[in-house]
Amino acid sequence: MKKYTFPWQKEPWEQWQAGAARRSHAVLVNARPGIGAHEFALFMAQAALCEARQHGDRPCGNCAACGWFEASNHPDCRVLVPESMAPEPAADAESGEADDGPQAGRGAPSKVIKIAQVRALDAFFSVGTHRGGTRVAVIYPCETLTVESANRLLKTLEEPAPDTLIICVTHRLDAVLPTLRSRCTRVDLPLPETGGAVAWLAGQGVDNAADALAEAGGAPLLALEQQASAEYRQALVAGLAHPARLDPVALAERCEKGGAEAVCLWTSRWLSDLLLCGNGGKVRYHPRESQAIERIAQSVPLAALDGLLRRVASRRRTAEHPLNVRLFLEEIFIDYARVTAQ
Numbered sequence: 030m031k032k033y034t035f036p037w038q039k040e041p042w043e044q045w046q047a048g049a050a051r052r053s054h055a056v057l058v059n060a061r062p063g064i065g066a067h068e069f070a071l072f073m074a075q076a077a078l079c080e081a082r083q084h085g086d087r088p089c090g091n092c093a094a095c096g097w098f099e100a101s102n103h104p105d106c107r108v109l110v111p112e113s114m115a116p117e118p119a120a121d122a123e124s125g126e127a128d129d130g131p132q133a134g135r136g137a138p139s140k141v142i143k144i145a146q147v148r149a150l151d152a153f154f155s156v157g158t159h160r161g162g163t164r165v166a167v168i169y170p171c172e173t174l175t176v177e178s179a180n181r182l183l184k185t186l187e188e189p190a191p192d193t194l195i196i197c198v199t200h201r202l203d204a205v206l207p208t209l210r211s212r213c214t215r216v217d218l219p220l221p222e223t224g225g226a227v228a229w230l231a232g233q234g235v236d237n238a239a240d241a242l243a244e245a246g247g248a249p250l251l252a253l254e255q256q257a258s259a260e261y262r263q264a265l266v267a268g269l270a271h272p273a274r275l276d277p278v279a280l281a282e283r284c285e286k287g288g289a290e291a292v293c294l295w296t297s298r299w300l301s302d303l304l305l306c307g308n309g310g311k312v313r314y315h316p317r318e319s320q321a322i323e324r325i326a327q328s329v330p331l332a333a334l335d336g337l338l339r340r341v342a343s344r345r346r347t348a349e350h351p352l353n354v355r356l357f358l359e360e361i362f363i364d365y366a367r368v369t370a371q
């Protein structure tokens with residue numbers, strides 16, 4: 030039998046197989062980023078297509094169907110992702126449609142799932158199955174469906190073709206159309222249990238796996254990803270931990286290669302820890318810096334920290350393409366220095 034993509038997916042898988050929900054024709058997998066929701070959805074899809082699977086089992090990993098699936102060319106499977114996430118840019122003759130969403134543009138791959146992609150799904154479901162089994166579509170992440178695409182998908186879900194399974198995946202349940210949510214059986218993936226996740230990270234060669242996991246909010250795949258940008262994150266934390274010595278210009282220069290969006294996120298997490306600590310809670314993301322966090326949290330009014338966190342969060346929403354990353358970050362650090370110097 031095929032191994033679980035990640036060891037912490039054994040339990041959710043077994044629960045899913047034991048429940049009546051496994052017979053649903055539409056599923057919404059909901060999880061925080063960094064715990065492998067997409068991979069879990071693909072595992073579900075492969076299980077639905079596997080031709081040698083016993084009831085309740087995982088996919089076999091050996092049959093012809095599993096072979097095609099793993100080579101991404103099973104004729105009864107479609108995976109819908111925004112063009113920007115596709116392994117190769119899709120040669121999509123319809124990409125010039127007016128409903129591509131605000132992000133679309135010549136040259137820049139689209140960040141939304143377009144209505145043309147959802148329409149193509151209808152065509153796929155309307156022809157018979159190639160292998161006589163289930164036809165499966167995985168839609169990821171479904172918060173990137175445009176309103177038009179989501180409404181179109183809703184029609185497909187309202188009149189499901191026989192022997193079909195649609196697996197939607199989201200990291201932002203609040204951004205999924207309520208009508209779409211209500212048409213799907215929800216599968217919530219929990220955060221992995223800490224001990225197992227730390228062991229897994231250590232096995233991937235991550236140093237200080239427990240701290241790395243805490244810094245990633247308990248999401249192991251995020252921790253792995255952050256390892257790559259550890260240098261910039263460490264520079265940021267070292268700078269934020271000593272507000273009196275903080276030089277916003279120098280700090281922006283040291284961590285700009287981490288990317289505006291990521292630096293905003295790390296700064297938000299730092300501020301969340303300050304607020305948590307100020308409210309008498311335990312720091313969540315930066316256990317190693319808890320002394321510095323306590324010191325700052327005691328000297329800065331909570332309302333000022335809260336205002337700062339809100340401003341950073343609102344900047345983060347525009348952080349995708351700042352004209353000048355360094356300047357963008359400088360402004361955040363000037364704000365931070367001003368607030369923490371109170």
Ligand SMILES: [Zn+2]
Pocket residue numbers: 078079080081082088089090091092093094095
């Ligand atoms: Zn198989």
